[in-house]
Amino acid sequence: xxxxxxxxxxxxxxxxxxxxxxxxxxxxxxxxxxxxxxxxxxxxxxxxxxxxxxxxxxxxxxxxxxxxxxxxxxxxxxxxxxxxxxxxxxxxxxxxxxxxxxxxxxxxxxxxxxxxxxxxxxxxxxxxxxxxxxxxxxxxxxxxxxxxxxxxxxxxxxxxxxxxxxxxxxxxxxxxxxxxxxxxxxxxxxxxxxxxxxxxxxxxxxxxxxxxxxxxxxxxxxxxxxxxxxxxxxxxxxxxxxxxxxxxxxxxxxxxxxxxxxxxxxxxxxxxxxxxxxxxxxxxxxxxxxxxxxxxxxxxxxxxxxxxxxxxxxxxxxxxx
Ligand code: SF4
Numbered sequence: 001x002x003x004x005x006x007x008x009x010x011x012x013x014x015x016x017x018x019x020x021x022x023x024x025x026x027x028x029x030x031x032x033x034x035x036x037x038x039x040x041x042x043x044x045x046x047x048x049x050x051x052x053x054x055x056x057x058x059x060x061x062x063x064x065x066x067x068x069x070x071x072x073x074x075x076x077x078x079x080x081x082x083x084x085x086x087x088x089x090x091x092x093x094x095x096x097x098x099x100x101x102x103x104x105x106x107x108x109x110x111x112x113x114x115x116x117x118x119x120x121x122x123x124x125x126x127x128x129x130x131x132x133x134x135x136x137x138x139x140x141x142x143x144x145x146x147x148x149x150x151x152x153x154x155x156x157x158x159x160x161x162x163x164x165x166x167x168x169x170x171x172x173x174x175x176x177x178x179x180x181x182x183x184x185x186x187x188x189x190x191x192x193x194x195x196x197x198x199x200x201x202x203x204x205x206x207x208x209x210x211x212x213x214x215x216x217x218x219x220x221x222x223x224x225x226x227x228x229x230x231x232x233x234x235x236x237x238x239x240x241x242x243x244x245x246x247x248x249x250x251x252x253x254x255x256x257x258x259x260x261x262x263x264x265x266x267x268x269x270x271x272x273x274x275x276x277x278x279x280x281x282x283x284x285x286x287x288x289x290x291x292x293x294x295x296x297x298x299x300x301x302x303x304x305x306x307x308x309x310x311x312x313x314x315x316x317x318x319x320x321x
Contacts, residue, residue: 117166178207198304211260251295
C-alpha cells in the first residue's frame with residue numbers, strides 16, 4: 001500500500017531495490033539519565049529496559065545478530081539497530097568493540113544507533129563517520145519535544161540547545177539524523193507540536209519516528225497517571241496530531257514510524273496504542289480524504305520559539321496555552 005508520506009521501505013527500495021528488515025540489538029549500555037551522570041530515574045515514561053523490552057539481554061551481542069542472520073535468506077538485507085538505552089554512552093573503543101561484534105555479515109547494510117544528544121561528541125561522530133565508509137549509518141536521537149519546559153517535566157535531562165549541537169556535529173560529517181518525537185506529552189498542545197516540527201525542519205533532520213505517549217507499568221509516568229495528574233490523549237487526537245506532523249514536516253524527511261510499540265503485559269494505558277494497524281490506516285485515510293501529502297503545509301522559513309526570539313515567542317506560547 002502506498003502511504004501519503006515517505007517511508008523507510010521506500011527509502012530502502014531506492015537504495016537496495018528490496019525490502020530491508022531490522023535486527024534489534026541490546027548492546028548492554030545504560031543511560032546517563034539513569035546512572036546519576038546527568039540524572040537519576042530516567043525520563044518519566046521510560047521502562048526498565050530503556051526500550052527493546054522484547055530482546056533477550058542474556059545473549060551476547062553476536063548471538064543476538066546470529067539468531068536472525070543464521071535463519072535469513074542469503075540475498076536478504078538488514079538494518080542493525082542498537083536499540084536499548086544510550087548506544088553511544090561509552091568510550092570510543094568500547095563502542096567500536098560492541099558495534100563490530102554485531103557487524104558480522106555483508107547482508108547488514110545499515111548501522112542504526114539509538115542515543116541521546118548529550119552523548120554525541122566530535123570523537124564519537126568521527127567513529128560513526130568511519131563506519132559510514134562501509135555502511136549507511138543512522139543516528140536516532142530521542143528528542144520527544146522541542147519545548148524545554150516539557151523536557152524538564154519529563155526529566156529528559158538535556159535542553160534544546162544540546163540537541164541542536166548534536167545534530168550539527170552529526171550533519172557536519174554527512175551522517176543522517178533520525179529524531180523521535182512523542183505526541184501527547186503532559187501539558188503539551190498542538191502549538192508545542194507545531195513548534196517541534198519547526199525546529200526539526202530548521203535543523204534539516206533526515207528521518208522521524210512519531211508515537212503517542214503511552215504509560216508503562218512501574219514508571220514515574222505511571223505514578224502520575226495513577227495519582228490522576230496526567231490523562232493520555234485519545235486515539236482521534238493522536239490521529240489528527242500525527243497528520244499535522246506529517247503535513248508540516250519537510251517532504252524530504254523519511255518517516256520511519258508513526259506508532260509506538262509496547263508489550264501488552266507492560267502497558268498500563270491507553271489500550272488503543274495496541275491497535276497499530278488501525279492507527280496507520282486512520283492517519284493515511286485522513287490525509288488522503290483531505291488530499292494531503294507529506295509536507296503539503298511545510299514552511300521552510302517558520303521560526304520556532306525555541307531558537308530565535310525565544311523569550312518573546314515563549315510568552316506568546318504561554319498565552320496560547
Ligand atoms: S534517554 Fe532514553 S534510555 Fe535514557 S531514560 Fe530517557 S528514554 Fe530512557
